[in-house]
Amino acid sequence: MTNTGIISLVLIVANIIFSYKGLKNHSFFDRYSFEVERILLYKEYKRLITSGFLHVSWRHLIFNMISLFAFSLTLETDLGSARYLIIYFGSLIGGNLLSLFIHRRHSDYSAVGASGAVCGVIFASIALYPGMALSFFGLFPIAGWLYGILFVLCAVYGIKSARDNIGHDAHLGGALAGLITAIIMVPDVLVYNYITIIAIAVPCIFFIYMIITRPHFLLIDNYFFKRHQVFVDIDDKYNYERANREKEMDAILDKIHKKGMNSLTKSEKEKLDRYSQQIN
Template sequence: MGQTGFISIILVLANVIISYKGFKSTAFYDKYNFQVDRILINREYIRLVSSGFLHVSWMHLIFNMMSLCLFSGAIEMYLGSARYLIIYFASLVGGDLLSLFIHRNHGDYSSVGASGAISGVIFASIALFPDMGVGFFFLPVFIPGWLYGVGYVLYSIYSIRSKRHNIGHEAHLGGAMIGLIVAVILHPVLPARNYVTIVAILLPGIFFIYMIVTRPHFLLIDNYFFRQHQPYMDIDHRYNMERSNQQKQVDMILEKIHKKGMASLTPKEKELLERYSQQV
């Protein structure tokens, strides 16, 4: 898809440097990764961005950076550095926001990686060049970009519902959708030129988001993969886990009171604290 641009090289270097620091320091990694409770309760919104520059391993980092280099060149050259950066960071934050919404009740959920941003870059490329060939690493197989896009969205939706892997498919889907939408906004001639591709990719994603917003139980699915993924828990174990998660939330609220005072609490935090005090 063209040579890697200057901005992409800067992004790759930033990912490598920050990820390496995370590899070496658990405290640094924990401070800046994506953690639901830290974002929703402590309002550490920087994690929505910083988590996208951390990775769990060198393989994770290398795979993501190779993907970025493969797809970023054409976008940066065609749209310019500023609009390319807008797509990158909008996709990064958009992917994390979808993850945050889906896992809003899973306080201990955490994740890292630039996959949301890179998915956005890939889908912006598909919106611009729907007939481009998308290949697979080490395989001489290429499929049309529009077909890859539709398949990717459908697979992400299936994976989110089935909970088959410990992979952040929510961030992938959210980043891809935002990347495509932002590309259309920044380059308004796209809908007229590639409307079939854009609609075919957006429709299933929009429908899925509509379903999880209006019917949250849509995410609850009982299938073989879900049962295999979930460990068995008896009533006592489940109760103790719920109490442990609740205690973590209360501890963070108390820490917030200690640092910023009672007035800093949100209505939701006050309600949780009051409910917990009644149980004790």
């Protein structure tokens, strides 16, 4: 193996290490997972990337890492480490941005997984290597383009019926981001591989369109939506929390007016300090 395959292996190892820690430490998992409220309300944009290194189970992790290993080494060797990283992280962020847009008004929605990045790598590989085929452990050979389509169908099924917090809709965004990035890097593929590109791009674009314009067509059976028949708008959430903070401050200021600063508890003093810092 040339040294250009090192980045792929580093990413796989990083996924294993961070996923292991997340599975063992719930607070670590919550701190770095994809959470709409934390991203939009508290500007924790790092979660768009860190969530891609966490997984909900060992099965989820192993499936993603096997798929990544099968497609990434050739891609990195041919394109180089820098362009491979652009595809990987561009797909990861692109997939999560799509998920963020779809769930922008679902403040308690959360998800994890490298699937967006993996789908991007898969679709980029299919675009660049039309004749590629996969054979896992020497068994069940399958054409690369067919594997990609099956991946998309699994994502769509996951969106419709998932009972977990895997970012299934990020699969589609990541796949499309990886495909577009590969075409920009190697535009000649549009000449010699346009049929395959169309075959994998059209269903991906169609389902993204359906999710955005007619979400209930796919999301009607989704466990998340069954549990959240009334959604909390991000703006409503922000206004609600701000109103509560103002109410607390009014009570503290009224207490100071009547009894003086020394009457405040330690917790009340900390709240007053935080409020003072926010308005300065």
